[in-house]
Amino acid sequence: MKIPDDYILELKKITKRFSGVEVLHDVSFTLRSGEVHALLGENGAGKSTLVKVITGLHQPDGGEVYLNGKPVHFANPHDSRQAGIAAIYQELSLFPDLDVAENIFVGRQPTTTAGRVDWRKLYAEAERLLSSLGVHLDLKQKARHLSIAQQQMVEIARAISINARILIMDEPTSSLTLNEVADLFRLVRRLRQEGAAIIFISHRLEELYELADRVTVLRDGAYVDTRPLNEVSRDELIRLMVGRTISNLFPKQEVEVGEVALKVEHLSRAGSFHDVSFELRKGEILGMAGLVGAGRTNVARAIFGVEPPTGGQVFIAGQEVHITSPQQAIGYGLAYVPEDRQAHGLIPPMTITANISLPMLESYARRGWLQDALERSTVFAAARQMEVRASHLWQRARELSGGNQQKIVLAKWLLTRPRILILDEPTRGIDVGTKAAVHALMSKLAAEGIAILMISSELPEVLGMSDRVLVMREGRITAHFSRAEATQEKIISAATQAVGALS
Amino acid sequence: MTEPRRPKLAGFLWAVVRLREAGIGLFIIILVGLVTLRVPAFLSPDNLLDILLNISILAIVALAQTMVIITHGIDLSVSSMIGLAAMMVAFVVKQNPEMPALLALLLGMMLGAALGAFNGLIITYGKVPPLIATLGTLSIYRGLVFFYSGGTWINSFELPKSFKLLSKGTPLLLPNMVLLALLAALIVYYFLNHTRAGRDIYAVGSNPEAAQMSGIPKQRVLFLVYLLSGVACGLAAVLWASRFESAQTNTALGFELQTVAASVVGGVSISGGVGTVPGVILGALLLGIIQNALTIVRISPFWQLAAQGLLILIAVIVDHLVQQRAQREVQS
Amino acid sequence: MKQTPLAPAETQVTNLINEFAPRRSFLARFQRWEWMLVGLIVLVVLLNTQLSPYFLDALNLSRTSSDFMEMGLMMLPMVFIIITGNIDLSVASNLGMCASLMGWLFMQGVNIWVAAFAALLLGTLAGFFNGLLAARMKLPALVVTLGTYAFYRGVAYVLLGDQAARDYPEAFTYLGQGRLPGTLIPFSVALFIVLAAAFGLVLHRTTFGRYLYGIGNNENACIYSGVPVSRIKLIIFTLSGFMAALAGLILAARFGSTRPDIGNGLELSVITAAVLGGVDINGGVGSMVGACLSLLLIGLMRFGMGLLNIQGQVQGVVIGLLLILSILLPNGLVQLSGVKRLDRRSILAVLVVVILFALFFGFFFWSRAPVLIGG
CATH class of the missing domain: 3.40.50.300 (P-loop containing nucleotide triphosphate hydrolases)
Known part of the structure; x- marks a missing residue:
């Protein structure tokens, strides 16, 4: 005891x-x-x-x-x-609209005996506190920035x-x-x-x-x-x-890579990334490593038409394309599983069915009129294939666990029959079991000839799953490794080098 | 870095425009300049005083509306609260002509407080969205005006002189109601910037969940802003009845949208958390100047409403473009 | 209940989805809110038949029903707009602007049908303008339509000033006053019913309707899924403008004249009807059936109160209370079931407000007494 x-x-x-x-x-x-x-x-x-x-x-x-x-x-x-x-x-x-110092003391700002907020004391205390932590921030910066x-x-x-x-x-x-x-x-x-x-x-x-x-x-x-x-x-x-052993977390199989599915040349978007060029082949998994904020997600969004690029070219299967909206991107066989599941991937209050069928809704309708039976059977097959665990198809997406939600997002994009799949942090915040399932799925999709661009901040995942690795830093591509060349150290140094050089 | 440098003047103007208050101030100056070129009498003391008189009530209510909007709410019932309080106060004054005018002021504020408290109660404890709650009380309070008065009006000759002078008297150089509006602005400014309760209003509007976790009594803060809105309306009601020397069943009808307009033009964000007292005052001033300018350059009064609407639209669009550009600058 | 047989291997994996799990039946989907409205409607009808012998008079009902059709016509697209989490405050002003344009053109000697067509065009354009600002420029709809609320009404005053357009030809006033041949059904009611059915079907049975709910629940996810969000918003605001213009024609036809303040304040009645019908002001939830039931309820209540000689504005008290109670009561019940919230402080706060209000009403009636005697 x-x-x-x-x-x-x-x-x-x-x-x-x-x-x-x-x-x-x-x-x-x-x-x-x-x-x-x-x-x-x-x-x-x-x-x-x-x-x-x-x-x-x-x-x-x-x-x-x-x-x-x-x-x-x-x-x-x-x-x-x-x-x-x-x-x-x-x-x-x-509080996004309050400044750094006030955020620290919100609800208990120091006051004078008269009950007035003592701003001078508040800033002094905040300064003292942050420097004691070894953190340097502009005290008057609004938190949203x-x-x-x-x-x-x-x-x-x-x-x-x-x-x-x-x-x-x-x-x-x-x-x-x-x-x-x-x-x-x-x-x-x-x-x-x-x-x-x-x-x-x-x-x-x-x-x-x-x-x-x-x-x-x-x-x-x-x-x-x-x-x-x-x-x-x-x-x-x-x-x-x-409660069981998972033998292999990263089961990437060897796949014969095919012709170029996606080619990006000198792609830029003012303020987020600059002069990005790469090729992605059929059956290949191209890992994209780098720090958060290096512009990887922005590149994905630009290719997918959410934030169209301001310069450069994109080629799909050899044809130049100008994608300005996700609708067009889907039409070209692109699919994008976004980083933020709750905000961009799912409609949490809506049903599993409505979530999965959303991108391809027009194909379950005749002249705009929904065909319930067709929608249900298609969605069901997709959910079954992904082994979504839920009580029924009309359950709301928000009631499911993170892993199951990710399966729904994947199911929804696989139904669009993509030829190029962009996965942005595909396993963030999901459990180990689902993680292995997602990795197995990626491997299988690559084997079927789908070209996969995988953005990930988890180095073991990048190293385990990718055929090739791109590293981005401050909006530019700084390194390019084959599977054999890539190591944790090389990626980290390519992702951080300039930061070290500057400071 | 590679961006070409802007010419100096443009750079300066851009810096001014980025500060919301300065931007409106600049707009006001340009407007005043143009109108004065056309009609020099625009800048005469009489006319300026007229503008101030016209915007005093608007400013008082817009200040309260601003606090409500900062909490990510809205109070649509202000016009009906003014109508109801004005009618009741006017009746009481009519019945008791000997009553001190100051007491009438107090009575109006208390009546307003009761109405505002009711709004606050259903919004905080009843969890009714503010838009719906005040939409409901907008018609409830207006209905009570009719119920109270039986559809009759109170005219100028029924009100005592002391009451009429309450708003327009000038014992302290400027008319009382202008001074009251200034006082209200100072009090609200101090309250919002230098008291914990005032800071809590921003905190609740900026991130309600986090506010609760920080121990800020969110419900009490919300209750307070609707209560204050009622008090401001009560004050405005007495001034209204005194200035226009009457109380009618349709007093202040449609005023709610003007108060929201003054706030929005003054840079208060409809999504909460942002807004300043100088901004709102300038917003109210701009609305008042436009109204006055239209009259003074002899544009048909029928154009006034259209001009007001256009102004709101322009303010919102310009603000949007400026914000967008500022955002881009932060990113690059 | 039919269960599809599962293979033994599959039954081991618990919780995998069963395709034919019982979906909520049609009646269950006819949600509680709608039933509450039906109950209230029955109650109002019973009460009114007790109170006034004129209530169930077919001619009376026919006459009064057309009073609410302008509101109804504007409510239909408003349901769409609110479901996407937006709002259109400018509808009544748009109505006024369009009716005024028609009246002005008519007074200039333009053929009434040409004038009416021009009004429809203007309304559609005005709605499109709202949509451009709200959808393409991504400004908050509340602010945009607040601006156009003042602007469009202002244009109405500019067009007509203190004039009134009148003496419309009978063929035109039929739109607002006429009945379907051989029946007591007003033309406007028939028009509303047809349009309500169409809007309802679009909302509940088409991809467009599904997108509306999607946008209301998570606009960003819709954008990422390739839903043409801004086009859809543009369409619903434009539709709202068109319907406002149509309502303007019908209202002008019903009055037989147009003044620039025509339909003033209707926007709030329209929103009230939609919200009372269970459309969530925050978007994402609502049904056309609920909205139409609520319109019916409001119409019956106002009609009944009118028969009792209650002034229109005083009727507003009842409608306003109903609006608040419709949200307050369900919320209150939830609160009461979670007793933990009732700490001493909240009881105190409620008590203070109740006392304050009791004082207010005490004063209200006390000071009102001389008014009544004097009046």
Whole structure:
């Protein structure tokens, strides 16, 4: 029996139900001061719900939460903040129209005795706080103009300014560049040294090994195990997470590449990328690596007609094309699975059927009149093929897990029978099981002769799946490797070089 | 980097236009210049005073409307609140001619507060979208005006002189209502920029969920802005009845859109989080100047509404183009 | 219930989709909101027949029904627009502008049908202009149509000033006053029914309708999926302009004259009808059946109150309350079921407002008494 005081936070047998469905079942969790505790599990395993229970966004239906050994009940996130728990969610919670300094102190701006906001003190405090973190930001910059990494820094500054003893970080690195990740880790280690307790959620196992002390694994809403990270191997972790072993995460098969399907020459768009040229062949997977913000997504959007290019040429199957809208792009056999599933990939409140049939809706209609039976059978076949897990086709997309949502987005684009498929971060934020399925699918599609352009920030994925790798930096292509040449080090240096040279 | 340098004057103008308030100010100056060339009497003190008198009420209500819009809401019921409060105050004043005018002012604000509180209640605790809630109370309050008055009017001869002077009297050099509008602008300016409650309004409009997580009492903030909108309307109602020396069943009919127009022209973003007091005042001023200029250069009064609409459209389109360009500059 | 047999291997994989899982039946899809409206309509009819013997008079009903058709005609495209998450505040002003143009042309000696055609053209163009600004330039529809709300009405005043156009030929006034030969059904009602059916079918049975819901729920995803979003928006705003002009002709024909303030304030009635019909002001949700039921409900209530000699503006109190309650009550029930929200502070706040309001109404009636005596 451990001494209860040992833990700053302790969850005992937490149970949570949503409309009768149990999403957390008897989950226990402990957290010590001065540790980074990783929370691991597939999507839908209950990590986010557990975090929301800790922060008081949800109230548990069973079990107890102890803070410093005393039972606590948080009615809302504000209560938990008062108690020293700060969470940094995937969706950042800054105020885009307020400046950096005020964002740190919003809701508790320092005031004079007369009740006037003491702006001078506020800016001074903000300055002191940020420089103590080693972060340099323009205090009067509006938050909407900050990069994601900068926004996170502001969030962390805010957490520290309320003397948070427990910091929860939900996938903080998913949209950061490598340098930014390094900065973040440096900061996290420092906070740990100063005695803060950190709950760290990430799908990237490498990061956990680099940073975390202990790991707790959840599966299907149930507690699986808690272990020190240096005692558990990578394969073991995956087994704990999915309940089975996944032999090969990146099963790219060798494919005979065919003729050029897509050729891009000197493509530019003012303000986002410049002079981008490459070729993509049938049956080939071309990986596109680089930091977030290097312009990779902008290139994809330009080719797909969402943000048409301002210069350069695009050739499809040898013919020059001028694509100014996604409609045209689809007509040329292009498909684009966007980076942001919720905002660009899906219509969350609508049914699975409506989501999958959307791009090809006209082909399930006669003169504009929808043919229900035709739509249903086509959609059903596609969903079946992708092994979408849902109770029926009229379920709303928002009720599904991240992995299943991604399968729907893929199904919807495969129904357009694309010849060129652009995948933008195809496995971001989805669980290991679905990830393997997506990789297998990519491999199969390539074997069928589809040309695939894969944008990914996950180096193992880029290295494992690509036949060739392009690296972008600051809107330009800086390197080009064959599968054999590409290594983690080479890609990183091509993606970051100039940054180093400039600073 | 490779962009050719702009000529100096154009560069300066661009810098001015980018600042929303300066842009409207510039537009006002050009407009005033053009009108004065045509009719020099435009700049006479009498005419300027007339403009100020005309926009005082608009400015007071537009300030409140601005706070509502900053929270990503809208208050369409302002015109009916003014109509109802004006009618009730006028009746009470008519019945008690000896009543001090200041008391009438207070009474109007309290009546307005009750009406605004009702809006606030259904929007915060009832979770009715602001557009719908105030659309509903727009017709409810207007209906109550008829119910209250039985369809009758109150005319100038029924109101005591002290009440009529409440808005137009000039014990302090400028007419009372102009001073009241200025005072309101100062108070709102201080409130929005230098109190926590004022900052909370921006926070709620900028990111409602995050505001709640930061412990900002979102519901109370929303309630407050609708309450304040009611109070402003109550004040405006008394001034209205006093200035026009009457209360009619259709008092202020259609005024709600003018207040929104003043805010929008003044740079308040309809999607919340953005808006300043100087901007709104300039917006109201611009509307007032246009109205006055049309009269003074003898354009048929029937053109006024069309000109107002055109102005809103131009303001919105220009603002959009400027924002787009500024966005592009930030990116490159 | 028919279940398709599954192969044993497949039954192991739980939760894979079953194609023939029971879809909600037609009646279940006739959602709760619509049933509530039907209930209210029945209630209003029963109440009114009790209160007035003139309520169920066929001639009366026929006469009153045409009073709401201009509103109805503008409501049809408004449902489309609100479902996409937009709004058109300019419809009534557009109506006024078009009716005024027709009246002005007619007074200049132009043939009434040519004038009417010109009005339809102008309305369509005006709608197209709204669409250009809202869809192509991506300005917020609320602001754009607020501007054109003032502008179009202004043009009406410019055209007619303080004049009124009158003495339209009988063949034209038939549009607003005539009945289908041999029946009591007004022409305008018949026109509305045909158009409502057409709009309903387009909304619920075509790709266009599906796109409208898609845009309302996630416009960006629609753009990425190749839906011609801005063209669709342009179409619905243009359609709204055309329907406003059509409503203007019918209203002018019904009045037999046109003044520049014709149809003033109708835009809010139109939006009220749509929202009361269950169309979500935030977009993405709504049905044509609901909107038409709500139009019927509003019409019956106003007619009944008119028979009781309640002034039009006072009727607005009831309609306004109904609008608010229709959203407040369901929300309130949800709140009450989640008891946790009722902390002491909120009870206090509600109490304060209730007291404030009680005071207000106390004062309202107390100060009103001398008004009534005096009047």
